Amino acid sequence: KAGVTQTPRYLIKTRGQQVTLSCSPISGHRSVSWYQQTPGQGLQFLFEYFSETQRNKGNFPGRFSGRQFSNSRSEMNVSTLELGDSALYLCASSLAQGLHTEAFFGQGTRLTVV
Amino acid sequence: QKEVEQNSGPLSVPEGAIASLNCTYSDRGSQSFFWYRQYSGKSPELIMFIYSNGDKEDGRFTAQLNKASQYVSLLIRDSQPSDSATYLCAVNRGYGGSQGNLIFGKGTKLSVKP
Numbered sequence: 001k002a003g004v005t006q007t008p009r010y011l012i013k014t015r016g017q018q019v020t021l022s023c024s025p026i027s028g029h030r031s032v033s034w035y036q037q038t039p040g041q042g043l044q045f046l047f048e049y050f051s052e053t054q055r056n057k058g059n060f061p062g063r064f065s066g067r068q069f070s071n072s073r074s075e076m077n078v079s080t081l082e083l084g085d086s087a088l089y090l091c092a093s094s095l096a097q098g099l100h101t102e103a104f105f106g107q108g109t110r111l112t113v114v
Numbered sequence: 115q116k117e118v119e120q121n122s123g124p125l126s127v128p129e130g131a132i133a134s135l136n137c138t139y140s141d142r143g144s145q146s147f148f149w150y151r152q153y154s155g156k157s158p159e160l161i162m163f164i165y166s167n168g169d170k171e172d173g174r175f176t177a178q179l180n181k182a183s184q185y186v187s188l189l190i191r192d193s194q195p196s197d198s199a200t201y202l203c204a205v206n207r208g209y210g211g212s213q214g215n216l217i218f219g220k221g222t223k224l225s226v227k228p
Contacts, residue, residue, distance in 0.1 A: 035216075105159070
């Protein structure tokens with residue numbers, strides 16, 4: 001069974017640009033969550049999508065947005081990039097049924113803003 | 115008070131010893147608890163999850179949960195150098211219709227010395 005696939009693996013962008021990251025969940029998983037990981041803040045929740053609807057959102061500015069498609073694939077967009085957006089962006093998929101909320105992470109996208 | 119707290123370490127144990135990793139959480143309504151292992155430069159890998167009070171064993175790993183004390187721990191028996199990694203504790207509050215929202219601690223760095 002294929003795992004969670006994130007593309008691209010690495011990105012270098014300039015301040016002010018925008019970026020789109022992609023995540024394909026494990027087959028059958030309908031929940032996709034996005035996290036930002038930095039050395040200082042650790043892993044922080046960005047948002048969760050379930051059946052194409054944003055179900056929960058973390059404490060990030062509106063420059064961070066996402067969407068989910070009917071095949072459960074998800075994209076995350078960051079507009080007007082800032083240097084502080086440099087981080088490892090991780091996507092996790094989950095069955096999200098009852099208490100079975102185990103989340104499995106993709107390899108991440110390493111974003112560097114210069 | 116941080117929602118999920120872990121001792122950052124580093125925790126150093128000799129090969130073959132038991133490594134004990136601890137985590138406390140603040141939200142008494144939290145429902146499910148996870149331990150992830152993250153090697154340097156890699157994404158988090160789920161190693162254990164626990165929902166009920168008590169112990170749960172899987173090979174060399176034992177997760178312990180005490181909801182009254184809001185405490186979860188991970189024991190690694192017969193520690194190996196390959197266990198050297200950062201261990202992340204994560205909590206899912208499991209309410210509000212969101213099951214994909216994990217709150218992570220900052221992680222404990224474990225070093226197993228040959």
